Amino acid sequence: MKVHHLNLCTMCPYGVFGTGEMVCHALVAETKDGLVLVDTGMGLDDVRAPARRLGRTFMALTRPRLREQDTALRQIEGLGFKREDVRHLVLTHLDVDHAGGIPDFPDARIHVHRAEHAAAMAPSTLNEQNRYRKVHFASNPKWELHEPGGDRWFGFESVQAVADDVLLIPLPGHTRGHCAVAVRAPAGSGTEWLLHCGDAYFFHGEVEEPPRCPTGLRVFQRAVAIDDDLRRKNAARLRALHRDSGDRVRLFSAHSPREYARATGS
Numbered sequence: 001m002k003v004h005h006l007n008l009c010t011m012c013p014y015g016v017f018g019t020g021e022m023v024c025h026a027l028v029a030e031t032k033d034g035l036v037l038v039d040t041g042m043g044l045d046d047v048r049a050p051a052r053r054l055g056r057t058f059m060a061l062t063r064p065r066l067r068e069q070d071t072a073l074r075q076i077e078g079l080g081f082k083r084e085d086v087r088h089l090v091l092t093h094l095d096v097d098h099a100g101g102i103p104d105f106p107d108a109r110i111h112v113h114r115a116e117h118a119a120a121m122a123p124s125t126l127n128e129q130n131r132y133r134k135v136h137f138a139s140n141p142k143w144e145l146h147e148p149g150g151d152r153w154f155g156f157e158s159v160q161a162v163a164d165d166v167l168l169i170p171l172p173g174h175t176r177g178h179c180a181v182a183v184r185a186p187a188g189s190g191t192e193w194l195l196h197c198g199d200a201y202f203f204h205g206e207v208e209e210p211p212r213c214p215t216g217l218r219v220f221q222r223a224v225a226i227d228d229d230l231r232r233k234n235a236a237r238l239r240a241l242h243r244d245s246g247d248r249v250r251l252f253s254a255h256s257p258r259e260y261a262r263a264t265g266s
């Protein structure tokens, strides 16, 4: 199964984030069930009317470089596919920079954890009211909500297959129903798991020993997390996975430019 790594948007936040540049790392997997897109970045309408669609707070905080050619739809077309070829969207969570592309794929099934869907449809705190944008869900998407319960995978529980060799792995903390997504990809003469960790951590050093993260980025993650204790606990589990899984699992966060460069050899 061929898997493509895409950067759907580069964000250039001020120094408070420590890194100066963040990517929006997505995967496109060519599966037996059609194309599976893991995270959707921002969509065409977001690029055209960013302040209205994404909100002024998000724009001011992240300063995204929005370009139509970077959207998932345009990049997938660039790979030689059509919009309809994308059969499944698998979303780590529903923040604007992950769910903005939903309206560009009206025929796709959208896999997300039930708790995340509930948070976006009926936000219960100010944090949740500020982070989700109803405009991304207005086109009546074909939700496939994933419940707690399922298999174990490298010690993680409630893991469910959402498509051929694509797993949704609950990893809450950043948001109520945040998940990682594992995709089995060819590697050498065998396969490896690519683990898209979404926003479970932001900085590549957080899953290394000893863990490290620029102060500004640490403060930011704490501020936006719905449950920061849980987020840090899950980041520690990812660090253990990174240490123990050898070359069987390759982790990356949605926003690390270093990990995106490693994945694409750029």
Ligand SMILES: [Zn+2]
Binding pocket: 095, 097, 098, 199, 254, 255
């Ligand atoms: Zn994000």
